[in-house]
Amino acid sequence: MADSTSSSGAVAHNDAREKNTAMDPLADQSSITSGSSEGSAQAGVKRLEATTATWSKKSLIIAYVSLYLMAYVTSLEQQTTFNFTIFATSAFAAHSLVSTVTVVQGVVLSVVKPPMSKIADVFGRLEAFSLSVFFYVIGFIMQAGSNNVRTYASAAIFYSAGQTGLQILQQIFVADTSDLLNRALVSSIPDIPFLINVWVGPEVASGILAGAGWRWGYGIWTIILPVAFLPLALSLFLNQRKAAKRGVLPPSPFAGYSAKQVFVNLWYDLDIFGLILLSAAISLILIPLTLAARASGGWSNASIIAMIVIGAVCLVAFPFWERSAKLAPHAFFPKNLFAKRTVLAGVGIAFFYFMAFYLSVFPYFQSYLLVVQGSSIVTAGRITSTFTFSSTVTSIVVSVLIKYTKHYKYFVTLGSAVYIIGLGLMLRYRQEGASTGTLVGCQIAVGIGGGMLNVPAQLGVQASASHQQVAAATAIFLTILEIGGAVGSSISGAIWTNNLLAKLQAYLPAETQDQATLIYGNITLASTGWPMGDPTRVAINRAYQETMTKLLTVAICVAIPLLPLSLLMKNYRLDQVDQHVKGTVVGGDISQSETREGEAIRNGSSAGVQSAPSPQNNSFVARLRSKCVVVGDGAVGKTCLLISYTTNKFPSEYVPTVFDNYAVTVMIGDEPYTLGLFDTAGQEDYDRLRPLSYPQTDVFLVCFSVTSPASFENVREKWFPEVHHHCPGVPCLIVGTQTDLRDDAAVREKLAKQKMQPVRKEDGDRMAKELGAVKYVECSALTQYKLKDVFDEAIVAALEPPSTGKGGKSKSKGSKCLIL
Missing domain, CATH: 1.20.1250.20 (MFS general substrate transporter like domains)
Structure with a gap:
């Protein structure tokens, strides 16, 4: 047929150094209306x-x-x-x-x-x-x-x-x-x-x-x-x-x-305006080509000239409109x-x-x-x-x-x-x-x-x-x-x-x-x-x-x-490109995961996410391109953060986590990239066990809840000192969770009674700068607001860690956490 077609595949950025990288995990997340490539599942x-x-x-x-x-x-x-x-x-x-x-x-x-x-x-x-x-x-x-x-x-x-x-x-x-x-x-x-x-x-x-x-x-x-x-x-x-x-x-x-x-x-x-510009450009330039011979005066007809000129203006304006993140997000x-x-x-x-x-x-x-x-x-x-x-x-x-x-x-x-x-x-x-x-x-x-x-x-x-x-x-x-x-x-x-x-x-x-x-x-x-x-x-x-x-x-x-x-065109081997399609589909029930070293395999789990072995399983760690460990106080939403990202669903009930692990595959350029995600317990009872999850870590997510000023202060008092003690030089991102509750009336009233208020974004930015963190990012696991951005930034930080740590100390690009 002259115009039959279809489409899908795996996308991301060719250069991990750019902060606006659109790295789409096999489990797609999203904001409500994001239709751009930078968005997630709508x-x-x-x-x-x-x-x-x-x-x-x-x-x-x-x-x-x-x-x-x-x-x-x-x-x-x-x-x-x-x-x-x-x-x-x-x-x-x-x-x-x-x-x-x-x-x-x-x-x-x-x-x-x-x-x-x-x-x-x-x-x-x-x-x-x-x-x-x-x-x-x-x-x-x-x-x-x-x-x-x-x-x-x-x-x-x-x-x-x-x-x-x-x-x-x-x-x-x-x-x-x-x-x-x-x-x-x-x-x-x-x-x-x-x-x-x-x-x-x-x-x-x-x-x-x-x-x-x-x-x-x-x-x-x-x-x-x-x-x-x-x-x-x-x-x-x-x-x-x-x-x-x-x-x-x-x-x-x-x-x-x-x-x-x-x-x-x-x-x-x-x-809509981009659509209008493109429609006008195509129609006002092409249609006169078919009408000029019949028009009075031919190509010198004022209407024909006006159509072509306006069409040309729209054609020139279209790419400028599309390139503006403000006008065409x-x-x-x-x-x-x-x-x-x-x-x-x-x-x-x-x-x-x-x-x-x-x-x-x-x-x-x-x-x-x-x-x-x-x-x-x-x-x-x-x-x-x-x-x-x-x-x-x-x-x-x-x-x-x-x-x-x-x-x-x-x-x-x-x-x-x-x-x-x-x-x-x-x-x-x-x-x-x-x-x-x-x-x-x-x-x-x-x-x-x-x-x-x-x-x-x-x-x-x-x-x-x-x-x-x-x-x-x-x-x-x-x-x-x-x-x-x-x-x-x-x-x-x-x-x-x-x-x-x-x-x-x-x-x-x-x-x-x-x-x-x-x-x-x-x-x-x-x-x-x-x-x-x-x-x-x-x-x-x-x-x-x-x-x-x-x-x-x-x-x-x-x-x-x-x-x-x-x-x-690149000659993809199609059985090694994961589409991260979910559910019962032609070609199999996408419910079991299979991962090979250095490859993304089509038979991904639900959204290509695989429950991983324990952190002590070194064969699992060796298969990963990067390892990300999530730390922070208990009940700040670390587990919900990971579950929402990897399964595209928010957990219906709270279950305290001791240690849990996941693996997510994304495409960077045309290459599959596996990110290991390690959840940890924040309670003091696990202070001695928790560092066992740190070996070979490439990036840390240090989490706090924007509705808990105490958890925010613990980022400075507890979590950064612990991470830097065990893993000096490993990049860290500070992550503010539960942003959907920041403007909740009940939450604000409760904090007001204690003469406190939710943590502001500028507070997080300031702490990240003071502690030498890579960046401060905040998100909501419930609404998935900027959830994907957190892990995109983590991947960028893991691939291209900063050249200097806190205090200007140099650290090598490949520095890892070793515990002896």
């Missing part, structure tokens, strides 16, 4: 993870059968309704504006994916699916009732929003419910119906056009699609309710918020993903692949077949759809091969070469009088290349993202894919409008010269108005053929970068 992700945790294998099968049903209906719709576009625009005497409608669709397909993925992350998958179906239905209603090309193009906005929403959500659903090794194969499930519907769709379209007409052809889907969506909606809803009954479903992210607070949060979380495109070579190469492949597709296969190839080759509607539809059929079959075969070879890059490179060769064959053999077999063969060659490169390229982008960034990475890939399609459509529209009419006026015989504009704007007149061999038909065919040759020449040129870009 409410929608947590709701999905809670739902999959309650799924049985039967539930998972039912969900996938429901997904397939919806995929079948949407594929039949697409293979049917794409045949109506040229006839709908011709009914408005505007056949040449097919590319304009396609550009509008491409713009919407481009910009809707990221916000839709964020909606899925913030509110939930079911809610996002429902919104997409709603947009789909509104679009069909408007298309069926449109009386001019403006209304028809406006309807395309809603239709495309619904279509792209369902497309990306299907792939996000697959990414949520499958491991990376099986994902390429499972992500092909929504494409399987195309194997049937590429042949059925043209037949259905032909029957509708011959009978009820194209308006009813759009209208029937307002009934069929919602009905097809019901099984999947019920499956998600019932399992979500099951999770709620078990008490594992997180609450709404906006519970207790006012309408204004919800609006402000969504404005920043969905990056949750940027449209996560910055850390674009720091990865594989992501950049992957989205580059998506861009040029779809750009070439919209110059060679769509949107004018079907018109070319109807006119130059004299094909029927059914035959033209089938020949055009051969690309979809061959690419779908190829993507399924490649997905199976990826599962067993465990590599994807080879297929991207080979597919790029085949795709370019296929376009060359099109240029050579797509000529007037060519046999149907020759035309089909060229389509198959290009389809094979597309099927080989598209899904694997997407998989490479996914292998560079964490589970929290699955939706974002998928959105990025599909967004750039659609932007490439929009650019290709605008270029093809510009070539078509600036060449076809001029050639018709040059080649038509004198008796039909005055009909050049009518022929140019009406595909029915061009294809059936004159028989083959008639001088007018010969002139029409020549104009169409020469214009198509120009389109194919440009298509080959823009496809050439595919090959070098494919070589830039």
Whole structure:
């Protein structure tokens, strides 16, 4: 299929020295609305993870059968309704504006994916699916009732929003419910119906056009699609309710918020202004390319100039807006993903692949077949759809091969070469009088290349993202894919409008010269108005053929970068990249953990966290890249801190801990990194035993509660002296816990009675500076506010400890704690 995709993987920063490193542990944590790469698991992700945790294998099968049903209906719709576009625009005497409608669709397909993925992350998958179906239905209603090309193009906005929403959500659903090794194969499930519907769709379209007409052809889907969506909606809803009954479903992210607070949060979380800038930039630059030839005065038309200028300003402003942490705290495109070579190469492949597709296969190839080759509607539809059929079959075969070879890059490179060769064959053999077999063969060659490169390229982008960034990475890939399609459509529209009419006026015989504009704007007149061999038909065919040759020449040129870009992608071994997907998924029940030395293995425990052996087990310590020990007074929340971070759940009851250990795997750059977490008892009874946990420590977290000034003072009086006595030179972070209680009325009242108040952040900063700590950080284990930041800072400190300790004493980079 031309635009099938999916995504997930493991992400972090390439340089541990930067303090803003986004290191995503296999157990993703989060704030409520953080949608950036720096954030952690959002409410929608947590709701999905809670739902999959309650799924049985039967539930998972039912969900996938429901997904397939919806995929079948949407594929039949697409293979049917794409045949109506040229006839709908011709009914408005505007056949040449097919590319304009396609550009509008491409713009919407481009910009809707990221916000839709964020909606899925913030509110939930079911809610996002429902919104997409709603947009789909509104679009069909408007298309069926449109009386001019403006209304028809406006309807395309809603239709495309619904279509792209369902497309990306299907792939996000697959990414949520499958491991990376099986994902390429499972992500092909929504494409399987195309194997049937590429042949059925043209037949259905032909029957509708011959009978009820194209308006009813759009209208029937307002009934069929919602009905097809019901099984999947019920499956998600019932399992979500099951999770709620078990008490594992997180609450709404906006519970207790006012309408204004919800609006402000969504404005920043969905990056609404960034979306507006990108939409305006793409549409105002590309759409004029398809309209200039028809506009009064052509390129000198004031409206055309104004659109391009405003679009250019928006395009320049967009990256500046996105780079501002204040204006766009949750940027449209996560910055850390674009720091990865594989992501950049992957989205580059998506861009040029779809750009070439919209110059060679769509949107004018079907018109070319109807006119130059004299094909029927059914035959033209089938020949055009051969690309979809061959690419779908190829993507399924490649997905199976990826599962067993465990590599994807080879297929991207080979597919790029085949795709370019296929376009060359099109240029050579797509000529007037060519046999149907020759035309089909060229389509198959290009389809094979597309099927080989598209899904694997997407998989490479996914292998560079964490589970929290699955939706974002998928959105990025599909967004750039659609932007490439929009650019290709605008270029093809510009070539078509600036060449076809001029050639018709040059080649038509004198008796039909005055009909050049009518022929140019009406595909029915061009294809059936004159028989083959008639001088007018010969002139029409020549104009169409020469214009198509120009389109194919440009298509080959823009496809050439595919090959070098494919070589830039990193050749991940997919069974060694942990996606940290939770629950019952395709590829296994993610409940047991397996860790190998220096590797992150796919079969991670719940969120990839492994309960570790005792601290005396030296084989365990030797397998870790860094060791982090948590110390502090009893009852300040040390255990809750670790449990919330490693399991993504806050413990329901307080259980005092003596010693406990965990291991969390994160990705730094493209390499797995294991952090051992050691919990200790703060009571005096364990003062002699506690130091047994200190050997080989790389970093300490010295904790206190912001609601307990006494525990804060003990950081200075007890914990820093103890740590520095046993482990001189080992970096320490001071961590303030329970920040969710700092403004609690009952807590403040209790402290006030003792003439005390909660510890302020500036107090923590001051103590960190006085004691020579690496940094002061504070968090809440309950709400997970800045919880992930604590451990990100710990990893940074462990990898790059300060060059001097307290008092300016030098310490080596690799200093460890040794007890003799």
